[in-house]
């Protein structure tokens with residue numbers, strides 16, 4: 520698109536507006552589509568980010584399919600974003616061009632609603648979602664409110680840092696808020712996109728880390744990532760195996776099988792907690808007697824807000840936790856998305872804007 524201006528000398532000049540690549544979804548269940556757009560300018564209270572990389576998360580399917588309510592189309596998905604600020608809007612004081620930043624699922628909060636005033640920013644009533652309520656990271660540039668920004672260390676490789684903004688913070692924050700202490704038995708249920716990070720975080724936090732998956736395929740990897748025990752959920756009774764190890768203080772459920780969660784519950788020790796971060800459609804079944812007789816509980820943990828993401832990036836750098844990634848150039852976003860949806864990726868699929 521071009522804009523035509525009349526110069527003071529009345530001669531016509533044509534100014535070509537700067538363009539960028541974006542991958543959008545035009546309506547629910549349409550194909551992802553590579554388009555050219557004008558590079559947007561930051562509004563007051565927001566920054567423009569020149570993107571290095573963006574992870575593709577299963578939650579993006581909620582935007583592609585239209586399952587997430589209230590989305591306006593066309594929409595650019597993407598909420599595992601890493602890049603550099605290259606322009607700031609008016610009223611932005613604490614961020615500047617050149618700052619390296621990340622943006623995750625939580626796309627900002629207002630700081631004024633009752634939930635925010637109680638410090639529960641994740642529950643903000645006007646909460647925004649990156650790549651859902653505003654355009655996200657499947658593009659060369661995006662605009663984000665400052666409340667969505669996490670400071671990103673320079674040392675992180677972009678394509679390894681991006682998945683930490685959703686898969687990373689979800690597992691890291693779930694574990695550090697679980698109540699488990701160093702030395703406690705902590706089980707990671709499911710070794711996939713979330714689980715392979717959770718095993719690393721749990722080991723680095725000093726937990727006796729148990730990896731649980733179906734079959735033996737992932738055992739050697741799980742042990743390499745830091746698990747000291749491995750339970751084959753297809754061949755053994757998970758609850759009984761956990762009890763043999765003393766009973767879990769925490770089971771972090773990263774898989775989407777509610778049945779697997781129900782089956783593992785009996786492996787909680789006294790005061791143990793099943794922390795749910797994987798989402799399946801079926802209900803979890805629990806014996807009331809099991810819960811009350813051992814002070815056991817089932818809880819969910821919302822991923823985190825921008826400061827949690829910042830902590831996740833810093834901890835990952837400190838401890839050496841990194842995702843295993845498959846990298847695609849931005850223009851191959853449809854193939855990359857299909858690869859993620861296939862469930863066969865090992866383990867996170869990431870778009871790179873710099874290696875096209």
Ligand SMILES: [Zn+2]
Nearest residue numbers: 576578685686
């Ligand atoms: Zn996500």
Ligand SMILES: [Zn+2]
Nearest residue numbers: 629632635643
């Ligand atoms: Zn709020």
